[in-house]
Amino acid sequence: MSKGDARTAGEAAARSSYGRLLSLIVRSTRDIAAAEDALADAFAEALRVWPERGVPDSPEAWLLTTARRAAGHVRRHQGVREAAAPALEQVYDAMQSRTPKDFPDERLKLMFVCAHPAIDETVRTPLMLQTILGLDAARIARAFLVEAPAMSQRLVRAKTxxxxxxxxxxxxxTSVLEERLEDVLAAIYAAYTLGWDDVPGEAAVGEPLTQEAVFLARLVVMLLPQAPEAKGLLALMLASEARMAARRGPGGDYVPLKEQDVRLWNGALMAESEACLRAAAAFGRPGRFQTEAAIQSLHNQSVMVGDVPPSVLLMLYDVLVRQSPAIGAAVARAVAYGEHRSAEEGLATLDEIPAARVERYQPYWAARFHLLQSAGQLKEAAEAQAKAISLTQDPALVAFLTARLNRPA
Amino acid sequence: MQYMLIFTEPTEVFARRENPAEAPAYWGAWTSYMGAIAKAGIMVNGDGLHPPHTATTVRVRNGKREVQDGPYADVKEQLGGYVVIEVAGLDAALDWAAKSPSAEYGSVEVRPVLPQPAR
Known part of the structure; x- marks a missing residue:
């Protein structure tokens, strides 16, 4: 076997099972940073050993055993009494059973640990993204619009x-779970958004982040069937998942929602999303994810049947910005106002967002570009366009934004 | 794990200790709280302290001793006492902190105690 094959197998295992492995190791180390180090050692060891001896039948079990040995080694050296290592059979059981009755997945347990109120609120979601999905600090920092060293420092501090x-x-x-649910849902949604923004072709190894996020949301719904917001989040993500195949053209080009080929939409996912949203709404406890799911549902309907009154959509956006502090919600609301009222009203709505929050937020500049262009303010539009292009790494989006300026609005 | 619960109280609460109308309720609340900790078998040690105006702060700068009247920082809430408890983890420590009288009118800082270095 070549070094390249071993690397690919190692990367696939890393991508698809990082969080599952880490949460199992943390169970015995009770120290996230130490577990991360042990897992990193195991991956390095895999890259050394697998090209010579071949990839083991169960790469995950091999990595887990190796990482546990590394963690145990460190503990012995620190002179700490070592807990009895669990039998290997138990490890296999833990890895294979995705739904034991007490707690469905160790990853989810770790997420709820990361959402403990004693941890700085601003670092909870980044911490979950790092521990559960193995994202590095630089990538998380980009998503949260902060500098990478600052993000690293916050993450280290939280683990300590x-x-x-x-x-x-x-x-x-359950009462504690519900208290921390908001943060857990926010992290799952952040993972989904990051996956959605993945530059196609770059993240080709393993399951896409979006599917991981959907999987985790399904677990939360199972764990807390009485939590409508968990169902709302699942409905929201499923509505987006349903459109996944249509968001890129044959040449990988970016296709905006209104121009998508609805025959490429996944009807089963869309129906599941609708059912999930109805189940959530039945509790009569509204929340941001239910509102966002309702907006997505309306968008989907308006493209398919085209008879959705804009006033309903705008009202939902008004509700959303009261429920959600997210910049994305505020930008989407401005876009909706621009489309259904006037470009000027859209721009005015966009101006309500504090400038400091949007400096490096790409969708804001793309929206601003689009609205300025519609309003005929071409000089300002070109400036916003340049800014929007500078903030994305996705070549398809760059091509889309470039083409939009050349053609008359 | 051992945690120190650090009780801080605002100035007007310290004044209750000297006020005959309020002192019994003030001390009663602390006695019953510390009694509950002792009864739970988690007490390591603990003390109440005289009010901040009795404090003297010492610093040594460039080999020279500087002595100053009053606590180290002049803030609205001041240290009134502490207790060290032995419990399973942070959540249990936070539960005990929340039951203390100063959680109601002041605040309680919860800090893990450094373990003794291995010899």
């Missing part, structure tokens, strides 16, 4: 706090 302050790795009961 969890270890030294004795934050429990057991999640006690």
């Amino acid at each position: 706090k969890i270890r030294d302050a004795g934050v429990a790795f057991e999640v006690p009961d």
Whole structure:
């Protein structure tokens, strides 16, 4: 086997099972940073050993055993009493059973640990993205519009706090889960958004982040069937998943929602999304994810049948910005106002967003470009366009934004 | 794990200790709280402190001792006492902190105690 094959197999295992492996190792180390180091050692070891001896039948079990050995080695050297290592059979069980009755997935448990109120609120979602999905600090920093060293520092501090302050790795009961649910849902949605923005071709190894996020949301819905917002989030992501095949043209070019070929939409996912949203709404406890799912549902309907009154859509956006602090929600609302009222009204709505929050937020500049162009302010439009292009790494989006300026609005 | 619960109180609460109308309720609340900790078998040690105006702060700068009247920082809430408890983890420590009288009118800082270095 070539070095390249081993690397590919290693990367596939890393991508698809990072969080599952890490959450299992954390169970014995009770120290996230130490578990990350042990897992990194195991991956390095895999790259050394697999090209010579071949990829093991169960790469995940091999990595887990190797990482546990690395973690145990470190503990012995620190002179700490080592907990009895669980039997390998138990490890296999834990990895294969995705739905034991007490807690469906160790990853989810780790997410609820990361959402502990004793951890700085701003670092909870980044911490979950790093531990569960193995994203590096630089990528997380980009998504949260902060500098990479600052993000690294916050993540390190949070892990130290969890270890030294004795934050429990057991999640006690449903009432606590519900308290922390908001942060967990926010992290899952952030993962989904990151996956959605993945530059096609770059993240080709393993399951896409979007599918991981959908999987985690399904787990939360199963775990907390009485939480309407969990269902709302799942409905929201499924509505987007349903359109996945239509968002790029044959040449990989960017296709905006209104121009998508609805025959490429996945009807089963769309129906599941609708059912999920109805189930959530039945609780009579509204929330941002239910509102966003309702907006997506309306968008889908308007493209398919075209008879959705704009006032309903604008009202939902008004509700959304009251429920959600996300910049994305505020930008989407401005776009909707621009489309259904006037470009000027859209621009005015966009101007309500504090400038400091949107400096490096690509969708804001793309929206601003589009609205300025519609309003005939071409000079300002070109400036916004340049800014929007500078903030994306997706060649299809660059091509789309470039083409839009050349053609009359 | 051991945690120190650090109780801070605002100035007007310290004044209750000297006020005959309020002192019994003030001390009663602390006695019953510390009693509950002792009864739970988690007490390592703990003390109440005289109010901040009795404090003296010492610093040594360039080999020279500087002594100053009052606590190290002049802030609205001041250290009133502490207790060290032995519990399973942070959540249990936070639960005990929340039950203390100063959680109601002041605040409680919860800090893990450094373990003794291995000898």
